[in-house]
Amino acid sequence: MSILGNRVLRREDPKFLTVGGTYVDDLALPGSVHVTFVRSSMAHARIVSVDSTNVQAMPGVIAVYTNDDLGLAKFPTVMGMTNEAMAPSMLASGTVRYVGEPIAAIVAESREIAEDALEQVVVEYDPLNVVIDPVRARTDEDLLFPDAGTNTSFSLDFGGDETLFDDCDVVVELELVNQRVAPCPLEVRSAAAHMSEDGRLEFNSSTQAPHGVRDALATFLGLEPDQVHVVTPDVGGGFGAKAAVYPEDIVVGWCALKLGRSVRWTETRSESMLGLGHGRAQVQHVRIGGTREGVVQAYRIEVLQDSGAYAGFGTVLPFMTRVMTSGPYKIPKAECASVSVVTNSTPTTAYRGAGRPEATAAIERIMDVFAREIEMDPAELRRRNLIGKDDFPYTTPVETLYDVGDYHRALDLALEVAGYDELRAEQARRRAAGDVRQLGIGLSCYVEITNGLPDGEFGAVEVRPDGKVIVRTGTSPHGQGHVTAWSMLVAEQLGVAIEDIEVVHGDTDIVPRGAGTMGSRSLQIGGAAVNQAAVDVVEKAKDLAAGLLEADREDIVLNKAKGNFHVVGTPAVSRSWAELAAAAAKDGNPLFAEVDLASPGPTFPFGTHISVVEVDTETGKVNLLRHIAVDDAGRIISPLLAEGQVHGGIAQGVAQALLEEVVYDLEGNPLTSTLADYSFISAAELPSYETRFTETPTPVNALGAKGIGESGTIGSTPAVHNAVCDAVAHLGVRHIDMPTTPIRVWNAINDAATGDGSAKGGR
Amino acid sequence: MQIEITVNGTTESHDVEARTLLVYYLRDAVGLKGTNIGCDTTSCGACTVLLNGQSVKSCTVLAAQVAGDEVTTIEGMALEDGRMHPVQQAFQECHGLQCGYCTPGMVMAITSLLAENPEPTEEYIRLGLEGNLCRCTGYHNIVAAALAASGAPEMHQ
Numbered sequence: 022m023s024i025l026g027n028r029v030l031r032r033e034d035p036k037f038l039t040v041g042g043t044y045v046d047d048l049a050l051p052g053s054v055h056v057t058f059v060r061s062s063m064a065h066a067r068i069v070s071v072d073s074t075n076v077q078a079m080p081g082v083i084a085v086y087t088n089d090d091l092g093l094a095k096f097p098t099v100m101g102m103t104n105e106a107m108a109p110s111m112l113a114s115g116t117v118r119y120v121g122e123p124i125a126a127i128v129a130e131s132r133e134i135a136e137d138a139l140e141q142v143v144v145e146y147d148p149l150n151v152v153i154d155p156v157r158a159r160t161d162e163d164l165l166f167p168d169a170g171t172n173t174s175f176s177l178d179f180g181g182d183e184t185l186f187d188d189c190d191v192v193v194e195l196e197l198v199n200q201r202v203a204p205c206p207l208e209v210r211s212a213a214a215h216m217s218e219d220g221r222l223e224f225n226s227s228t229q230a231p232h233g234v235r236d237a238l239a240t241f242l243g244l245e246p247d248q249v250h251v252v253t254p255d256v257g258g259g260f261g262a263k264a265a266v267y268p269e270d271i272v273v274g275w276c277a278l279k280l281g282r283s284v285r286w287t288e289t290r291s292e293s294m295l296g297l298g299h300g301r302a303q304v305q306h307v308r309i310g311g312t313r314e315g316v317v318q319a320y321r322i323e324v325l326q327d328s329g330a331y332a333g334f335g336t337v338l339p340f341m342t343r344v345m346t347s348g349p350y351k352i353p354k355a356e357c358a359s360v361s362v363v364t365n366s367t368p369t370t371a372y373r374g375a376g377r378p379e380a381t382a383a384i385e386r387i388m389d390v391f392a393r394e395i396e397m398d399p400a401e402l403r404r405r406n407l408i409g410k411d412d413f414p415y416t417t418p419v420e421t422l423y424d425v426g427d428y429h430r431a432l433d434l435a436l437e438v439a440g441y442d443e444l445r446a447e448q449a450r451r452r453a454a455g456d457v458r459q460l461g462i463g464l465s466c467y468v469e470i471t472n473g474l475p476d477g478e479f480g481a482v483e484v485r486p487d488g489k490v491i492v493r494t495g496t497s498p499h500g501q502g503h504v505t506a507w508s509m510l511v512a513e514q515l516g517v518a519i520e521d522i523e524v525v526h527g528d529t530d531i532v533p534r535g536a537g538t539m540g541s542r543s544l545q546i547g548g549a550a551v552n553q554a555a556v557d558v559v560e561k562a563k564d565l566a567a568g569l570l571e572a573d574r575e576d577i578v579l580n581k582a583k584g585n586f587h588v589v590g591t592p593a594v595s596r597s598w599a600e601l602a603a604a605a606a607k608d609g610n611p612l613f614a615e616v617d618l619a620s621p622g623p624t625f626p627f628g629t630h631i632s633v634v635e636v637d638t639e640t641g642k643v644n645l646l647r648h649i650a651v652d653d654a655g656r657i658i659s660p661l662l663a664e665g666q667v668h669g670g671i672a673q674g675v676a677q678a679l680l681e682e683v684v685y686d687l688e689g690n691p692l693t694s695t696l697a698d699y700s701f702i703s704a705a706e707l708p709s710y711e712t713r714f715t716e717t718p719t720p721v722n723a724l725g726a727k728g729i730g731e732s733g734t735i736g737s738t739p740a741v742h743n744a745v746c747d748a749v750a751h752l753g754v755r756h757i758d759m760p761t762t763p764i765r766v767w768n769a770i771n772d773a774a775t776g777d778g779s780a781k782g783g784r
Numbered sequence: 785m786q787i788e789i790t791v792n793g794t795t796e797s798h799d800v801e802a803r804t805l806l807v808y809y810l811r812d813a814v815g816l817k818g819t820n821i822g823c824d825t826t827s828c829g830a831c832t833v834l835l836n837g838q839s840v841k842s843c844t845v846l847a848a849q850v851a852g853d854e855v856t857t858i859e860g861m862a863l864e865d866g867r868m869h870p871v872q873q874a875f876q877e878c879h880g881l882q883c884g885y886c887t888p889g890m891v892m893a894i895t896s897l898l899a900e901n902p903e904p905t906e907e908y909i910r911l912g913l914e915g916n917l918c919r920c921t922g923y924h925n926i927v928a929a930a931l932a933a934s935g936a937p938e939m940h941q
Contacts, residue, residue, distance in 0.1 A: 038875055039859070040883070043817070207820070207885035207917065207920075459935075668925065669920045671922050695825045696822075697826075704926065
């Protein structure tokens with residue numbers, strides 16, 4: 022019987038549950054000194070002076086460095102696409118452009134001394150005009166980078182077809198804000214570095230991409246990649262934001278080189294809220310057109326992306342938004358155009374979904390507005406426009422090739438699990454009775470791109486003479502459970518117990534290559550590479566077994582139930598994995614296979630989420646009653662892990678729809694820079710979820726698997742958002758921007774009652 | 785100053801600065817790294833430990849305040865025979881953890897909640913965990929683990 026598809030408990034858990042994980046800050050690094058960063062308290066200012074005279078004299082302070090001391094290059098452009106003048110330096114150089122930007126690094130004997138020293142550095146600023154609103158940034162009235170002559174960091178200028186909506190009977194438009202949110206992994210950023218006895222830079226990093234960190238350190242510090250050894254211990258969550266390399270990482274490495282001492286840095290949460298990249302941050306203008314019978318004919322989205330203060334990964338998020346423009350619908354004409362601008366705020370980056378939740382939010386929200394306009398049930402409108410299961414492979418108007426799907430099946434299952442007709446009847450009853458607590462039902466049909474970047478992945482399998490199996494992977498888990506999942510894949514191919522398998526990741530000496538874990542890529546490319554390596558090892562073992570059993574290679578079979586090889590028809594005479602590995606070792610060869618699997622291309626998971634909320638029309642308070650998620654990520658290898666990914670994704674989606682938002686005042690002061698101020702969602706605000714999977718295997722990879730890491734967030738956010746808007750739609754409310762906080766909902770209801778039908782909800 | 789605290793049944797005595805928070809006492813002086821720090825505003829609960837059997841956020845307690853008291857951390861949770869405590873066991877069985885960072889605090893908070901109310905409702909657990917944040921699990925399986933643990937025979941002895 023196959024182990025795949027079974028509910029296998031995590032092998033990672035006992036350690037976490039009995040002694041806790043080993044995160045970077047837990048590492049015992051005797052004699053290490055501590056780095057802290059002097060950070061800007063101004064959103065936009067010229068630095069007049071940095072006076073550290075008092076600090077240099079403090080006992081225990083080792084050094085204070087500014088950008089001039091470092092002499093390091095600026096960060097490069099993102100994939101060659103972003104405005105070069107807007108790349109950040111390691112520490113602020115001449116001008117600060119957001120609150121929290123690092124200005125100087127202090128190295129001290131202890132964390133306490135370093136923190137005390139921070140208070141003693143005097144930075145004199147000459148304030149400049151602050152630009153927080155991306156709409157204002159786009160006017161170029163005040164420039165963040167005068168040399169660039171513009172605030173535009175990147176643009177995608179596609180389409181512009183004036184006739185796009187000419188044949189449509191009904192056209193509706195919507196402007197919506199996909200607000201800035203904070204990724205908030207529970208473990209903040211942390212790094213440690215020292216020089217080994219043989220002169221290599223040893224670096225511990227809380228990252229999603231250890232090889233990326235290695236390469237960046239080598240590049241910036243002028244070392245060869247093999248002079249840098251990155252080890253990633255346990256990582257307390259990343260959600261995309263730890264896929265990037267940050268200036269602080271490089272400075273920590275530089276300090277270790279410069280001082281020849283063991284150096285460590287762990288930021289505080291308040292620093293992390295300003296230093297770790299933020300997510301989303303788009304303003305969208307969307308337009309949809311079609312017939313009164315509910316056939317959607319044209320769609321256009323214009324994106325204004327907030328890059329934050331520098332052109333980092335967040336700048337190119339619209340690229341991913343564009344790829345998913347028309348969502349799961351068969352729309353003959355669809356366009357996406359975007360402009361990214363810099364503002365005096367924390368740079369944006371990838372956050373669970375990275376550009377795709379924004380695409381789904383836009384089209385799913387306006388599908389509801391369109392349904393209301395033509396007085397059609399939103400589920401029916403979706404059914405009429407979903408791409409049919411016989412239409413695959415399907416090429417969208419923006420030239421994205423969807424692999425395979427059965428979108429109607431996911432919709433139907435979600436409606437069935439939700440009891441959709443009864444919910445609508447209950448809603449009608451409450452509306453007729455004028456209940457204070459109105460019911461809202463929100464749908465979201467989604468499709469998204471996973472493994473969307475071109476990187477391949479490394480995987481290796483080695484069987485040792487003691488029968489133990491060592492698996493090496495280039496992916497870098499931070500909660501996903503790769504040790505368990507990759508063990509299952511190898512156990513399945515080799516017929517060994519998962520307890521006999523060790524999975525190694527995150528050490529750039531042991532794992533030579535790797536792209537890491539992001540973009541819902543790991544199983545379909547990293548797992549597939551390990552799976553292929555396991556298949557290859559079986560083939561090598563058959564060669565060995567043929568020799569030892571003096572039989573024809575073609576007659577050798579692997580008995581997976583027993584984990585041994587024999588000649589077909591004579592199971593009594595066999596050779597175990599351990600025996601074969603010992604025989605190989607005797608010849609001086611390990612029983613080993615490694616694979617660099619080229620990416621076979623992206624896959625497109627899909628599904629339907631339905632959310633049920635209750636809105637108190639007197640207070641504006643939203644209560645999430647139920648959330649139904651039907652997701653299809655192709656073949657499910659580990660239902661336990663897949664479900665866990667969906668759960669976490671849903672919570673982050675609900676959080677964005679209802680609660681969370683990074684807020685700045687007009688002077689660029691962050692108002693949500695602690696977990697006391699930022700509305701991080703808790704258990705008290707959530708119900709248990711109702712999750713189901715449909716399985717439509719993809720032909721793209723050998724496992725038939727698609728990514729599941731981000732689907733939960735992509736599917737849930739618009740379902741919850743639509744549910745809130747639906748609860749008060751009959752009161753004349755057309756749209757409320759996220760997060761749909763009580764004050765916004767209450768304002769929207771009141772604005773509608775006083776005749777302002779275009780009410781969007783107060784900000 | 786010299787501070788004596790009983791940690792997981794062992795008496796610890798360390799010379800620390802008066803401003804030392806209990807969490808730093810546990811992590812740096814005693815060397816137990818299982819208790820994590822997730823914020824600086826007493827918001828996240830990652831540092832939750834048991835103080836004389838009741839959950840507290842160890843970032844909000846000075847070590848000096850609890851001199852002479854008994855503290856239990858995740859490292860002290862396993863049963864005497866070495867098996868995992870029912871709450872720990874339920875976390876694995878229900879897949880109540882992913883990255884593991886909030887987990888020690890969650891386990892301690894739930895242990896305390898179940899001591900107060902051995903037969904809790906889902907709502908009781910959810911409200912009781914409001915001060916313990918998790919970014920990975922969406923709380924679904926943490927709540928399931930708490931409810932599963934409440935039904936374990938060891939919890940009702």
